[in-house]
Amino acid sequence: MFAIKPINQDFAEQIQSKIEQKTKPLGALGLLETLAKQIALIKSSREQDKVFSVDDKLAIKQPTLLIFAADHGIAEEGVSIASSAVTQQMVLNFLNGGAAINCFCRTNNMALRVIDAGILMPLEHPNLIQQSLGQSTQNFSQQAAMSLAQVEQGIALGAQVAQQQIANGSNLLAFGEMGIGNTSSAAAIMAAVLNLKAEQCVGAGTGIDQTALKKKTRLIQQALELHQEKLHQEKPYQEKSNQERLNHLLNILACVGGYEVVQLVGAMLGAAEKQCMILIDGFIVTAAALVAVKINPNVRDYMVFCHQSNEQGHQLMLQALKAKPLLSLGLRLGEGTGAALALPLIDAAVSFYNDMASFEAAGVEVEV
Amino acid sequence: MFAIKPINQDFAEQIQSKIEQKTKPLGALGLLETLAKQIALIKSSREQDKVFSVDDKLAIKQPTLLIFAADHGIAEEGVSIASSAVTQQMVLNFLNGGAAINCFCRTNNMALRVIDAGILMPLEHPNLIQQSLGQSTQNFSQQAAMSLAQVEQGIALGAQVAQQQIANGSNLLAFGEMGIGNTSSAAAIMAAVLNLKAEQCVGAGTGIDQTALKKKTRLIQQALELHQEKLHQEKPYQEKSNQERLNHLLNILACVGGYEVVQLVGAMLGAAEKQCMILIDGFIVTAAALVAVKINPNVRDYMVFCHQSNEQGHQLMLQALKAKPLLSLGLRLGEGTGAALALPLIDAAVSFYNDMASFEAAGVEVEV
Numbered sequence: 001m002f003a004i005k006p007i008n009q010d011f012a013e014q015i016q017s018k019i020e021q022k023t024k025p026l027g028a029l030g031l032l033e034t035l036a037k038q039i040a041l042i043k044s045s046r047e048q049d050k051v052f053s054v055d056d057k058l059a060i061k062q063p064t065l066l067i068f069a070a071d072h073g074i075a076e077e078g079v080s081i082a083s084s085a086v087t088q089q090m091v092l093n094f095l096n097g098g099a100a101i102n103c104f105c106r107t108n109n110m111a112l113r114v115i116d117a118g119i120l121m122p123l124e125h126p127n128l129i130q131q132s133l134g135q136s137t138q139n140f141s142q143q144a145a146m147s148l149a150q151v152e153q154g155i156a157l158g159a160q161v162a163q164q165q166i167a168n169g170s171n172l173l174a175f176g177e178m179g180i181g182n183t184s185s186a187a188a189i190m191a192a193v194l195n196l197k198a199e200q201c202v203g204a205g206t207g208i209d210q211t212a213l214k215k216k217t218r219l220i221q222q223a224l225e226l227h228q229e230k231l232h233q234e235k236p237y238q239e240k241s242n243q244e245r246l247n248h249l250l251n252i253l254a255c256v257g258g259y260e261v262v263q264l265v266g267a268m269l270g271a272a273e274k275q276c277m278i279l280i281d282g283f284i285v286t287a288a289a290l291v292a293v294k295i296n297p298n299v300r301d302y303m304v305f306c307h308q309s310n311e312q313g314h315q316l317m318l319q320a321l322k323a324k325p326l327l328s329l330g331l332r333l334g335e336g337t338g339a340a341l342a343l344p345l346i347d348a349a350v351s352f353y354n355d356m357a358s359f360e361a362a363g364v365e366v367e368v
Numbered sequence: 369m370f371a372i373k374p375i376n377q378d379f380a381e382q383i384q385s386k387i388e389q390k391t392k393p394l395g396a397l398g399l400l401e402t403l404a405k406q407i408a409l410i411k412s413s414r415e416q417d418k419v420f421s422v423d424d425k426l427a428i429k430q431p432t433l434l435i436f437a438a439d440h441g442i443a444e445e446g447v448s449i450a451s452s453a454v455t456q457q458m459v460l461n462f463l464n465g466g467a468a469i470n471c472f473c474r475t476n477n478m479a480l481r482v483i484d485a486g487i488l489m490p491l492e493h494p495n496l497i498q499q500s501l502g503q504s505t506q507n508f509s510q511q512a513a514m515s516l517a518q519v520e521q522g523i524a525l526g527a528q529v530a531q532q533q534i535a536n537g538s539n540l541l542a543f544g545e546m547g548i549g550n551t552s553s554a555a556a557i558m559a560a561v562l563n564l565k566a567e568q569c570v571g572a573g574t575g576i577d578q579t580a581l582k583k584k585t586r587l588i589q590q591a592l593e594l595h596q597e598k599l600h601q602e603k604p605y606q607e608k609s610n611q612e613r614l615n616h617l618l619n620i621l622a623c624v625g626g627y628e629v630v631q632l633v634g635a636m637l638g639a640a641e642k643q644c645m646i647l648i649d650g651f652i653v654t655a656a657a658l659v660a661v662k663i664n665p666n667v668r669d670y671m672v673f674c675h676q677s678n679e680q681g682h683q684l685m686l687q688a689l690k691a692k693p694l695l696s697l698g699l700r701l702g703e704g705t706g707a708a709l710a711l712p713l714i715d716a717a718v719s720f721y722n723d724m725a726s727f728e729a730a731g732v733e734v735e736v
Contacts, residue, residue: 011696023461024468025575029705030698081393082733089732093391098725100392107719108712113394141535207393328696329713330398337397344476344712345697351475364457 001246002159002269007038007301008045014054015040021358031326035304035349039277042302046275055183058350060277063343064111064165065174065336066267067094067101068158070118070132070182070259073139079184079216081207084136087180094178095125098334101176104340110174115161118259119179120231128279131157133259140256141223151253151262158266159273166274172346173271174279174306175288176336177260186287187221188256190317191232193249193290198224203283203311207332221274227255237294251289264288265295272299279339279346280305282331286317293321304346307331307338369614370527371635375406375669376413383408384423386520389726399694403672403717407645410670414643426718428645431711432479432533433542433704434635435462435469435524438486438500438627440549441507443593447552447584449575452504455548456489462546463493468701469544472708478542483529485522486627487547499525508556508624509591519621519630526634534642540714541639541673541693542647543656544704554655556588556624558685560599561617561658567593571651571679575700586683589661595623605662617659632656633663640667647707647714648673648691650699651682658685672714675706 015037020026027033035059044052069091071084093099094114094212097106115129116122120136133154137145146154179185187201194201198221204213224231230251237245253262265288271278272292272335280289280303292299305323308314309332318325326342359366383405388394395401404426412420437459439452450456461467462482465474473480483497488504496669505513514522530541547553555569562569566589571582592599598619605613619628633656639646640660648657648671660667673691676682677700686693694710727734 022468023458023466028575028699028701029468029702032697032699086733088732090391093725093730093732096725096730098391098723098730100390100397100720100724103719103723104716106723107715125456248700307652326697329400329694331396331400332398333392333396341713341716345709347475348472348709352468353470355471355474356468357461358466362457362461362464362466364461365454 003294004269004272004296004298005045005275007041011044011052011054012041018054019353022352022356023289023359023362023364027141029352031324032345032349032352035346036353038304039131039350040353042277057354060172060346060350062111062170063172063174064113064170065101065105065176066113066115066161066258067176067178067336068115068117068263069178070115071120071136072140072179072185073137073145073260074184074219075181076139077141077219080180080220082180084120084180087119087178088123090178090210091116091119091128092122095127099335100337101340104337105229108340108343110313110340110343117263129161131161135259140185141219141226144227144255145257146254146259148250148254151250154217154259154262155266155269158263159270162267162270163205163274166271166276170276172277172279173263174216174281174336174339175267175285176281176339177264177284179258179260182258182260182284183262184216184220185256185258186284186315188223189252189261189287189291189314190218191224192252192256193294194316194320195233197221200316201313202315221307223256230255246295249294253291261288265292268292268299269296276302278303279342281307281336281338282300282309282334283311284334286314290317290321306342370641370664372637372640372664372666373413373643375403375409376668379412379420379422380409386422387721390720390724391727391730391732397720398716399509399692399712400720404721405712406672407718408721410643410645425722428540428714428718430479430538431540431542432538433469433473433544433708434481434483435544435546435704436483436485436631437546438477439488439504439624440547441505441513441554442509442552442587443549444507444665445509445587447580447587448548450548451654452488452548452587452707455487456491456548459484459487459491459496461702463495467703468705468707469703471519472705474709476708478708478711480565485631497529499529501614508553509587509594512623513553513625514622514627516618516622519618519625522630523634523637526631527638530635530638531642534567534639534644538644540645540647542649542704542707543635543653544631544707545632545652545702547626547628550626550628550652551709552584552588553624553626553629554652556591556656557620557659558681559588559592559628560620560624561662562684565589569681571681591624598623614663617662621659629656636660636667637664640670644670646671647710649675649704649707650677650702651679652702654682654685658689661689674710
């Protein structure tokens with residue numbers, strides 16, 4: 001579907017050696033060292049046809065957060081603390097600059113774009129990117145959430161909007177979402193991809209009580225059974241051909257996905273095709289990341305995981321993705337808040353890589 | 369010693385209510401909500417004589433990081449990966465802008481001041497604040513690290529330099545340190561304050577091997593025994609009078625402290641007296657915070673804990689201080705790096721408190 005190159009490892013040793021010569025004990029900057037190395041490797045990969053030098057400065061250009069918003073038929077079952085009307089209201093809040101993500105993008109100098117991927121009650125607004133796949137998905141506990149054609153269209157539209165930002169000068173894209181009911185879709189996707197029971201994947205979302213949580217779990221398990229003919233994994237992904245794997249994943253998205261989720265999957269694949277850094281936030285965006293990585297494992301090389309939520313389901317997905325997020329602040333809001341909050345850590349990693357003195361330059365003794 | 373007011377709780381409910389009316393599920397911003405509330409409470413306490421309103425904007429003014437540097441007699445035993453000469457070399461690196469902390473202060477717009485609290489080989493530099501208590505402490509495995517008079521002088525000097533920054537317009541001070549051998553001093557202080565064995569407090573510091581770690585543990589246990597007459601806790605702190613508690617803590621600092629540690633303790637007490645926010649970083653700064661809080665528990669109200677290191681000793685101190693740090697990045701560098709990296713999270717908390725829309729203002733439905 002997408003031509004995604006893995007990170008070029010040719011400069012890995014040189015980059016590591018540059019980091020080790022900085023005036024600090026070996027490894028003393030922890031996760032920031034891993035991050036700096038990844039950013040440098042991505043740069044070296046992008047420039048593999050030109051002459052890459054470890055002495056070149058790294059730079060994050062026009063960091064941009066894309067929020068994909070959509071509604072979910074499953075919300076009519078009462079699986080969320082709010083009604084679908086709130087999706088539209090919050091989209092308007094984003095456009096007016098009043099949400100948490102607006103505050104965090106402002107303080108951290110990140111551009112924000114809001115996309116209607118399929119909200120129930122459309123909005124006219126000059127700053128809203130219109131690429132709706134429909135006014136809410138179907139209720140996936142009773143039928144498929146969308147058609148395979150919509151999945152494919154959504155992936156193409158997501159990739160297109162991501163690549164547009166890159167064409168305009170961004171080399172880092174972060175992703176967020178808004179959609180009442182979308183933790184249910186994400187949990188069902190996760191269960192289908194990782195072959196887990198609903199109860200291992202479902203959490204309290206933004207804060208439902210125990211009764212609602214039980215209902216949500218039951219509905220998702222029911223949905224997994226309803227769609228089992230398409231979701232059933234007759235063999236593990238590693239034994240499937242690329243085409244079989246892709247078909248299975250597209251079917252998962254059609255059965256239990258969301259319009260924002262499919263566009264997120266497309267945006268990640270599209271960003272990775274352009275060798276752009278990808279910031280992954282919370283539960284829903286991570287479910288999209290899981291699908292993107294299963295579609296094309298090379299996408300993983302471009303991803304930075306930003307926030308570890310307290311939800312067990314999120315932790316299981318992060319394990320499956322071999323991800324160790326930068327932050328763990330107990331956020332459970334979505335919107336891409338974890339990604340926006342992590343941007344200063346990325347700037348810090350770039351800064352020490354670029355500007356920190358080496359032992360030699362600073363005249364500091366090294367132990368041998 | 370210092371007149372430190374506890375945080376005024378009169379506005380706690382109003383502040384909490386303001387946070388709960390923001391357009392997000394209850395508690396969905398996790399630790400950032402706790403942080404915003406603390407910052408607002410500190411402001412309300414500072415302004416208790418004037419009219420405080422929850423509608424007033426919070427503001428972090430001239431955030432400043434103070435690095436206290438000093439040398440340790442214990443370093444001659446080979447408890448560190450580097451020799452004492454490196455303390456001076458790193459101080460010069462700070463002054464020349466080449467260290468990790470310089471990079472992080474630059475990217476996060478934090479001012480940096482470097483203080484000679486007692487390095488072995490003094491430096492002449494226009495930007496170095498000179499308030500040395502001596503050229504390295506004594507080797508505390510053989511004798512007291514310093515005199516009680518030096519402890520008292522150090523606390524006064526630390527308070528003075530902190531209060532000078534506040535007089536110049538800062539309302540947030542972060543603390544860092546540099547001193548080869550200072551994890552040994554911090555571990556010994558921690559053991560004496562919390563009445564623990566050396567082995568529960570000692571870690572690999574910036575990266576010594578198992579042999580050196582065993583030696584470090586043995587030396588610290590030996591020091592605790594050597595000084596046991598002064599360090600012995602015949603009754604717990606809560607049963608001691610203020611004067612008994614203070615005497616015990618000052619004796620701990622004299623026996624096993626460091627010149628940078630005593631100045632850090634003074635700086636925290638001095639900052640809290642002026643109701644200034646205090647950012648606490650890693651192992652050594654946390655040991656100083658532990659002493660400051662034991663001297664005057666009200667100091668705790670002004671502290672924000674920034675980084676949780678992987679060292680078991682650090683975790684035990686944080687538990688004793690009931691602290692849940694903002695970051696956990698696997699840093700083990702000191703210098704105040706964790707505090708500088710946490711500043712954007714504080715800015716984010718201020719930003720959402722000030723600028724995020726309420727449900728009413730944004731026209732978003734609230735669940736009842």
